Amino acid sequence: MLSKTALLSSLIAAGASAQQVGTLTTETHPKLPIQQCTAAGSCTTLNTAVTMDANWRWLHTTTGSNNCYNGNEWDTTLCPDGATCAANCALDGADYPGTYGVTVSGNAMTLKFVTNGAYSKNIGSRLYLMASDSTYQMFKLLNKEFTFDVDVSGLPCGLNGALYLVEMDEDGGLSRFPTNKAGAKYGTGYCDTQCPHDIKFINGEANVDGWTPSSNDANAGAGKYGSCCHEMDIWEANSISAAYTPHVCSVDGQTRCEGTDCGDGDERYSGVCDKDGCDFNSYRMGDTSFYGPGATVDTKSKFTVVTQFVTSDGTDTGSLSEIRRIYVQGGTVIQNSVSKIAGITESNSITDDFCNEQKTTFGDTNSFEKLGGLAAMGGAIGRGMVLALSVWDDHAVNMLWLDSTYPTDADATKPGIARGTCATTSGVPTDIEASQGNSQVIYSNIKIGALNSTFSS
Template sequence: MFAIVLLGLTRSLGTGTNQAENHPSLSWQNCRSGGSCTQTSGSVVLDSNWRWTHDSSLTNCYDGNEWSSSLCPDPKTCSDNCLIDGADYSGTYGITSSGNSLKLVFVTNGPYSTNIGSRVYLLKDESHYQIFDLKNKEFTFTVDDSNLDCGLNGALYFVSMDEDGGTSRFSSNKAGAKYGTGYCDAQCPHDIKFINGEANVENWKPQTNDENAGNGRYGACCTEMDIWEANKYATAYTPHICTVNGEYRCDGSECGDTDSGNRYGGVCDKDGCDFNSYRMGNTSFWGPGLIIDTGKPVTVVTQFVTKDGTDNGQLSEIRRKYVQGGKVIENTVVNIAGMSSGNSITDDFCNEQKSAFGDTNDFEKKGGLSGLGKAFDYGMVLVLSLWDDHQVNMLWLDSIYPTDQPASQPGVKRGPCATSSGAPSDVESQHPDSSVTFSDIRFGPIDSTY
């Protein structure tokens, strides 16, 4: 009933068949200049980190936040023994789709476990992620954040994952995009269970504040473009650059781990260059009943402008527009002392912001917008997720952060939520029915999708 593929003596990460893998469909629009759009059939796949991992006799390889010592004494043995299984998307993970709409529910009480949050990727076909080249293009979607309280993050973003999930680069990975493998981002996360087709069991330590997660020796790094991180009280869009192309398994200092005091010494810019309207001086723009009323769905337009206006040009600006109630609403204008009054992300904006806020300018050091554009040339995979924050309670998005700095200091106040808000134990118990709905994804030349 179960199969694992072995090529000679080569060990490999296989897939189980206890649960059929049926990807929820999600259509999107591919647009042309002038606004003519064609519907494209797609689907979404759940990240492998959320999936049941077991051996051929259905014994758990990973349980809670620890690996089985007998099945996973080392990476290669673990990868040989363990299978990644299919997913019951709605019953176990609270993921449902209809036409061009995708809904992610925060807490789902399934038949065998309680699931918290989720992360999915847009598929082109059963074994490949949809790849987007963003330069000189715009990406548009509609989002309903009305059911997301402080401490929650309904996120839509791009990362430079491998199109096939890593199967062509790593022969040990037989699961691939079909089972959601190959994730990476600019935080170089260490909690990824399988990286480059191998179990991340070396030096694995269960997280003390998360009963479902741990950290291994390696991290999974790649450039990340956060189009959307939001709840109903705060939102930001943020590019993060890495100096490596595509997914990269980091080790030691190149991971830039904050806990080791090396946050800015790794291959990725973990801070990024964010545009959060609240943080940039407009506290009445985004929220229930405000200019953008988060009690209602809103359409979000993000434009990636090149210096010469061509697809091959150097990325020079990231613009943001909103559409709600039949009106196009421009992004807020910066209102911070020492900064120019722009309303988009440029290299000048990032340099001025870092200086005004007293932040380390790792964005410039890692290559600025031109560096981001080079990652776009590699191709980007679309990620949609809903999560809470076991590290700092999402305060970096919607509250005062760092909490040891005065709220009056420029850049510290990022949203109206209390510093006591956002603890995962609170949001999981008090807001389990929270959800985010993404719909009407459109992609095409600038000014073609809205």
């Protein structure tokens, strides 16, 4: 998996994150209930909700409505340094449907790709599930499964509807960083294994030091610091390709990085996190007819995705040994595709053996094993992780790593290069933002519970 640093709003009003709390727009979290199930298949409802990530929100002066961040640059008068910026600037509430194209009906949430609001144009979104008005819902999934329904029929080449877990602080960093006054209520504290530098506030301070505006994204930039943590990509997909991918780090919990630890550029494999991960993409693993329009898992209509986190001893405290994938569509249970690549044992799940064989066969650097493999992933899953739900386009490499031939100059017949049927010229953000603005993804019917308790087999 490649960088998610393109995950930014293009709010004309100013899409940025802050640490003080504004009062110009009331923050009301849309309700998105989920279910918790027992081994008997009996489920109870959890009254959860969602909040918008801080990076999308309006950032303005604490005493008025002047923007602290415009386009892809900071106001250097208000934000000469990180601490001063945190004191001067406030993060405000969100108009979820009007500004961000986020709507909820029952247990289903629709994320629109491009939303033209009264005063803004918004691109993509990232939200987190809340247990209360001020805390994220923490998922501890060892020896359990995570299930949801998804409709990706409205996601073309170049887009990614991602549902994943990251090891963020339960309160968004509110207690660890006194200068953070906004906390989880306003979507603060994001991190992932890409150690993204586009996060505007990290550890309660603005990421203004060394901030460089993006050359190809009018709303993005990168600061000196990154924000790292373990990441479990349960679902990264569009209508063409899908992947699930564990990523691990040598650090636990949200951690600010700088320099080599961030693993940027040529130091990709020297950082504290495994940016590549160990992915299972059915197309990349040799089954080109399993997922897509009219395929075994037919992306023209809604389907159910089940992800099981199996432990070595079958207990909730055991070591993570396997991550299994099952689909359900039209009342039929569909086992995950089996790998068909020479040199990789036929398998349909992620294990350490699978990952090691895949890395060797594809000629990829095995930082997943170096940084602890499934045992490290299980550590984070056991401690508790936050659920992120998003839709985004990719200003770095046009999402070709998910749905096309990547690297584009490599031989597509070489194992691991072909990831989907999208053209290598597809996914250019300026193109799809103009021509595919009505794209959307719908997530619904989220369930957690004991193995085989959240779906009918």
